[in-house]
Amino acid sequence: MRMLINVPETVVADALRGVAAAHPELTVDVDNRVVVRRDAPVADKVGLVSGGGSGHEPLHGGFVGPGMLDAACPGEVFTSPVPDQMVRAAAAVDSGKGVLFIVKNYTGDVLNFTMAAELAEDEGIQVASVLVDDDVAVTDSTFTAGRRGTGATLFVEKIAGALAEEGAPLEKVEAIARRVNESSRSFGVALSACTTPAKGSPTFDLPAGELELGIGIHGEPGRERRAMMTSREIADFAVDAVLEDLRPDAPVLALVNGMGATPLLELYGFNAEVQRVLGERGVSVARTLVGNYVTSLDMAGCSVTLCQVDEELLRLWDAPVATPGLRWGR
Amino acid sequence: MRMLINVPETVVADALRGVAAAHPELTVDVDNRVVVRRDAPVADKVGLVSGGGSGHEPLHGGFVGPGMLDAACPGEVFTSPVPDQMVRAAAAVDSGKGVLFIVKNYTGDVLNFTMAAELAEDEGIQVASVLVDDDVAVTDSTFTAGRRGTGATLFVEKIAGALAEEGAPLEKVEAIARRVNESSRSFGVALSACTTPAKGSPTFDLPAGELELGIGIHGEPGRERRAMMTSREIADFAVDAVLEDLRPDAPVLALVNGMGATPLLELYGFNAEVQRVLGERGVSVARTLVGNYVTSLDMAGCSVTLCQVDEELLRLWDAPVATPGLRWGR
16 A cells, blocks of 8 residues: 555544645634635625545645635545535535535435535525536446536636625526536546555556546546557547537636646646647637646546636636635736 | 556657647747746846756746746656757846756756856856755765755745846845755655656556655655655654754745655645644744645655745745746735
8 A cells, every 4th residue: 555644544634634734724623624714704705615525635625715615525535524514614604695515416425415405504504505417428327326526516616616706696606606517528537546545455446558438536437448548549539528518619618637646747748639639629728727636546547627618707717716726816 | 558648759749738728828839848938038037947857747847937937948758958948948038137047956957057058158148057956865866966956946946936026136046046955955755656658667666565765756766665654654754854954943834745646635644744743843834835846757655845944035935926836926
């Protein structure tokens, strides 16, 4: 086991202590596993809360800060957080203007966020929820009824976060989050399996010289296995899978995402191929983000997420953001 | 070979095309392998140029932009760039106020940057050079006479970049770069070897269940191999190795760096242990940066770099920076 850990049981708590030490701009409740922007609740602002299993960092804790999430609830590795975390997060960020839950479509997350929404409403917090289900690879998979939520989560959190930061009411923040999800599609590819601390060995068996097309971010099976392909061939396959479902008639945001262990050098090379295919298919790219954003521990591989944008979505994408994992601005 | 590439021969060129597509704020000369901030040369500003073998991304190309480097010259993977690249970079960024070469201490880089400085001077460009040699693990190693240059390069580029952005003259920018290097020390640990595209197999043999203490960023041998250690034990060893040499009597900047394939979840957990040791040793930490900044392709592992700071260095560290790999500001 080649892991930089103490024992599997404390991996998430250890990481949260490390986040607290590195990021004084965040309030980290290590015991209750909630990460909150320090100035929460922000007056007259809808609070954005997300969360999910750990192992996908910087998602979600690394996206807490001005212009994006108000709070994140990390579960155990690849395991949904519990409703208590979500209710605490909602209470910590609610200014009285309501809270939006951003939920990736996995059975455990959906159940727990649904229960948390009811509990929070009981406490007088107005809650809306948006489900992210952008992964076109498969319908119904391990952990999922319907499509899985992957890279589009970053687009939803960033764009809805920007609108919330402007003071928009809950129904508008919810509506734009829904619109971003509906405008986004993803497809992922694994070049290696990932290893969870608890298991200590690869979560699935991927022989050397093969790759898995349509992989999930927990190593859930994809569409098919093939002999190793070139970056060019992978880009063709992944982008076409996305475009077949999205059929954009306006410019897109492109997220060329690493699964964790693929070097940035390779990811940028892959981006060149993604841009080539998009050009060949007549798709105009408004903005491109390349890096490890929605990861799967130490998995080698990549995913492509496209989000069709109009002027409003593009303006909100470009708005300032200041989080550990995503940061730009004036 | 689990790589996201076309063929080994085009890895660097492919990556540069991908950088160009993702970052319109940079000018990328793919043929001549020079990455330059688009607004270069910036009037009345010293130009900062660095470079080195590829495979350490985001170092150096990802650190080009306002507040940091003006240009970077990427070589082949783990291979020095050539003088022609450096001269082109110097010419592209020289406003007449001179250029600072920031050189990691590897034999090839030192030779080529020295030659480039002479050639640039012949073209009427005033050049100063600073050598980064912060790695306390070993003296004289593969590729190196003296200590290797590793994580401190980020501190040198950021702090000298901030001073240059303020309009300081070349001798002051050079002096502060030298001071940052002299105030910094690093120590790295490998949990796995890395694989270069050209070789296609691990650059060295590290049996499962062992780690290498004092590894170099090209997989050069370190101090010793041991049976796998916990995060806590690794932090004790690495931080003590740095402190033994640095002996800080003022606050430090801490870079808790991933070698590439170690998940952010583990790196943050490791950071918690690094902060614990520093606290136990009575060292005050002014700022902490956690992430994959000075990498070694797909190597699993980490390094710790500390830089002792005074008020001026801390102010320059905090100054705005806007590059693909490091970004904060007002």
